[in-house]
Amino acid sequence: MSESKILVHVRFAADGTVMEIGERPASVDAQKWFDRLSLSYGLAYQSLSGGRGVFRLDRAEIETLKAASVN
Numbered sequence: 001m002s003e004s005k006i007l008v009h010v011r012f013a014a015d016g017t018v019m020e021i022g023e024r025p026a027s028v029d030a031q032k033w034f035d036r037l038s039l040s041y042g043l044a045y046q047s048l049s050g051g052r053g054v055f056r057l058d059r060a061e062i063e064t065l066k067a068a069s070v071n
Contacts, residue, residue, distance in 0.1 A: 004058070005056055005059075006023070006062060007022075007055070008021065008023045008037065008057060009021070009052065009053075010052065010053045010054065010055070011051060012051040012052070012053070013051070017031055018030045018031045018033075021033050025069050027069070036065060036069065037057075037065065040061075040065055041055060041061060041065075044056050
């Protein structure tokens with residue numbers, strides 16, 4: 001039984017800060033959301049060219065982290 005995987009896209013500024021990131025709760029800053037994902041699921045991150053990257057996560061993993069972030 002496999003859960004559905006989702007891609008959380010990240011786009012960085014030239015100085016390395018996060019400009020945009022997917023699946024982010026409205027109450028959480030983009031950089032803080034990236035930091036939380038990195039701490040919890042750093043091995044699921046893949047760097048891409050052009051200042052971009054993706055996290056490959058199960059839907060349940062991202063929903064759990066979102067719920068913890070709004071509390």
